[in-house]
Amino acid sequence: MRSYPVDSPHAAGRILALTMIVDGNLVGSELAALSRSKILDHIDLDHADFQHLLKDLCEDLLTSTSHGAIQVDNALIDSVLEEIVHPDLRRSLLHAMWSIADADGWLADAEAVLLTRASNAWAAETNFSSPSYRRP
Structure with a gap:
């Protein structure tokens, strides 16, 4: 599997691409959700580069x-x-990942695993809760 610089557009784009294909089924509604989210603009990645990342991810997965x-x-x-x-960036990506995974009206097991792992790893390390939140 290729690696990308931390917080780079390519690293972020690959996570979005993985969200689309992790269940083995890329559908038009997921691409529409990606477009509606405007996340590619946020991460400074154009659609052509995203398509290339998607292709590279598929190639990487096929080699393993x-x-x-x-x-x-x-x-x-x-x-x-x-x-x-x-x-x-984690918050923005997680929001977009949920939109993509939910776009076809079905949360596949593989999508649920990806979203759960992202939520757990990123929330634990970045304290997604508001700064004013205090544990009882």
Whole structure:
């Protein structure tokens, strides 16, 4: 799997691409959700570059097949998530990831795993809660 500089447009774009294909099914409603979210503008990535990232991700995943099946395991998900460290970027990406995953009206198991891992890893490290929140 390729690696990208931390918090780079390519690292962020790959997470969005993974959200689209992690369930093995890229549908038009997910692409529409990506467009509506304006996240590509936020991360400074144009649609052509995103398409290239999507292609590269698919190629990377195809090189690591197991018995003819693509495996997106927790270690792979975690390594991709680790390339994003800025709290605001994490929040923006997580919001867009939810929109993409929910676009087809069905949250597949693989999407749920990706979203859960992102929520847990990023919230734990960036304190998603508001600064005024105090634990009882």
